[in-house]
Amino acid sequence: MYVDYLTPPCDSPIGLLEIRTNDQGVTHILFVESPSRPARPHPLIERCQAQLSEYFQGQRLEFDLPLAPIGTDFQQRVWTRLREVPYGETCSYAAISAGIGSPKSHRAVGAANGRNPLAIIVPCHRVIGSNGRLTGYAGGLARKEWLLAHEQANRGFALQ
Numbered sequence: 001m002y003v004d005y006l007t008p009p010c011d012s013p014i015g016l017l018e019i020r021t022n023d024q025g026v027t028h029i030l031f032v033e034s035p036s037r038p039a040r041p042h043p044l045i046e047r048c049q050a051q052l053s054e055y056f057q058g059q060r061l062e063f064d065l066p067l068a069p070i071g072t073d074f075q076q077r078v079w080t081r082l083r084e085v086p087y088g089e090t091c092s093y094a095a096i097s098a099g100i101g102s103p104k105s106h107r108a109v110g111a112a113n114g115r116n117p118l119a120i121i122v123p124c125h126r127v128i129g130s131n132g133r134l135t136g137y138a139g140g141l142a143r144k145e146w147l148l149a150h151e152q153a154n155r156g157f158a159l160q
Contacts, residue, residue: 004022005021005040007019007020009032010049010052014139014143015139016032016034017032017052017119017120018030018032019049024066025068026048026068027117028117028118029117031119044065044066048065051063052120055120056150067118067121067122069116069118070117071117072112074102075112077100078109079112079116081099081100082096082122082124082127083122083123085123085127087155088154088155090127091128092128092130093109110135114136119138119139120147124138125147134148
């Protein structure tokens with residue numbers, strides 16, 4: 001039986017975040033305006049909240065959480081590759097395409113990137129256009145710009 005849990009939206013420097021999990025791992029980290037339904041607590045949510053707080057304080061480079069995003073095999077490959085993009089660095093859709101062994105799949109990579117259910121932890125904000133410009137971000141370009149600037153500013157200072 002699939003049971004999921006969620007937190008009331010938690011505040012962050014870039015807006016409210018809703019964390020959802022099941023017993024296998026974190027399934028969603030979403031930017032929200034208000035709660036989607038009543039919250040159900042889970043220890044993994046507390047762990048995720050703590051790690052996100054450390055990230056926003058510039059004290060965490062990587063997340064150590066079990067993840068359970070739901071997506072196609074292709075999406076899963078893209079999301080796995082996104083987690084390999086180092087903190088404070090960026091890459092292009094072409095680099096992600098090549099990294100998953102599908103060098104002509106730029107558009108499909110962009111679509112998978114846009115459907116990433118785990119904002120911040122699966123760092124789709126680190127993907128930019130081949131020309132070096134910021135491209136779309138489901139959370140909005142202002143958030144993407146903030147996240148990239150935050151990582152650049154804290155790159156040498158994070159504890160983990």
